[in-house]
Amino acid sequence: MNTARRAARARAPFLAWFDGRARDVGAGAGEPRRIDWLRQVPFIAIHAGCLALPWVGVSTVAVATAVALYALRMFAITGFYHRYFAHQAFRAGRGVQFAFAVLGASAAQRGPLWWASHHRHHHGHADEPEDSHSPLQHGFAWSHMGWFMARENFAPRDELVRSLARHPELRFLDRWDALVPALLLALLWIAGAMAERLAPGLGTTGAQMVVWGFCVSTVALYHATFSINSLAHRFGRRRYATRDASRNNLWLALLTFGEGWHNNHHRFPASARQGFFWWEVDLTYYGLRLLAALGLIHGLRPVPAALREPAARRGEDAR
Numbered sequence: 001m002n003t004a005r006r007a008a009r010a011r012a013p014f015l016a017w018f019d020g021r022a023r024d025v026g027a028g029a030g031e032p033r034r035i036d037w038l039r040q041v042p043f044i045a046i047h048a049g050c051l052a053l054p055w056v057g058v059s060t061v062a063v064a065t066a067v068a069l070y071a072l073r074m075f076a077i078t079g080f081y082h083r084y085f086a087h088q089a090f091r092a093g094r095g096v097q098f099a100f101a102v103l104g105a106s107a108a109q110r111g112p113l114w115w116a117s118h119h120r121h122h123h124g125h126a127d128e129p130e131d132s133h134s135p136l137q138h139g140f141a142w143s144h145m146g147w148f149m150a151r152e153n154f155a156p157r158d159e160l161v162r163s164l165a166r167h168p169e170l171r172f173l174d175r176w177d178a179l180v181p182a183l184l185l186a187l188l189w190i191a192g193a194m195a196e197r198l199a200p201g202l203g204t205t206g207a208q209m210v211v212w213g214f215c216v217s218t219v220a221l222y223h224a225t226f227s228i229n230s231l232a233h234r235f236g237r238r239r240y241a242t243r244d245a246s247r248n249n250l251w252l253a254l255l256t257f258g259e260g261w262h263n264n265h266h267r268f269p270a271s272a273r274q275g276f277f278w279w280e281v282d283l284t285y286y287g288l289r290l291l292a293a294l295g296l297i298h299g300l301r302p303v304p305a306a307l308r309e310p311a312a313r314r315g316e317d318a319r
């Protein structure tokens, strides 16, 4: 192997911290389920950042920022990455689509094409051996986070998102998927540093805003989102005898703004609402209704009455 190629191979894992299209050219190519630990350094660093809490301290502003960023980004992930990009449960203009794609990207869960394409694949093969993140097939840890750390799932599944990939702005966000999270981190630092200078009484600093607003908020968001792939295929009730092991779980629905009604969701994935009945709390759906009332999105797809029928309950708990 010549020196230039060897150097390119050695660089590739670092390149993949920034370039979502960097291909598997590092060591161990041909081992699809191998975890590239070097590639996972940013993901691990965000977790490690939470350990700095005792040093940066706490302030009302920092905690409020963490909570607000959790809520805003959870809504962007569930409402747009999931219900819009992956399932096309409603329509949106290009500006709104892009704005929420940026907000979703700030959650550091890769780009909209990557997220939607792997999720579409999950629905096509849920809890079958091909499912990338079935806890029944591959165990809890793999379904929760091992699957996306593996080299086989690093690239988006392009063939499943051809219509979304027509938009160059989405391709850009998807390829340079570290850009928006890095900008958010920088903004938080600047806001905290300014607060320290201009309003020292608040007790807020740049480092504190990064640890609370970025690290703590993003890690909470990570594990709430991942729990739908792991826990929501394991724990809860099955109203419908879907072909997978999806379950409805109130606690997960509260944490994830409605995604915990996962058995409902596998019953009819194209619906804008995942709480099929009024008592099934679905904060994302209420938010989408608000955006629709404001005229920002259109055509929220309802749940067909026939699919919601109690008659559909035959075979409950079959799995």
Ligand SMILES: [Zn+2]
Binding pocket: 122, 126, 228, 229, 233, 246, 262, 266
């Ligand atoms: Zn599922």
Ligand SMILES: [Zn+2]
Binding pocket: 082, 086, 087, 119, 123, 265, 269
């Ligand atoms: Zn889905």
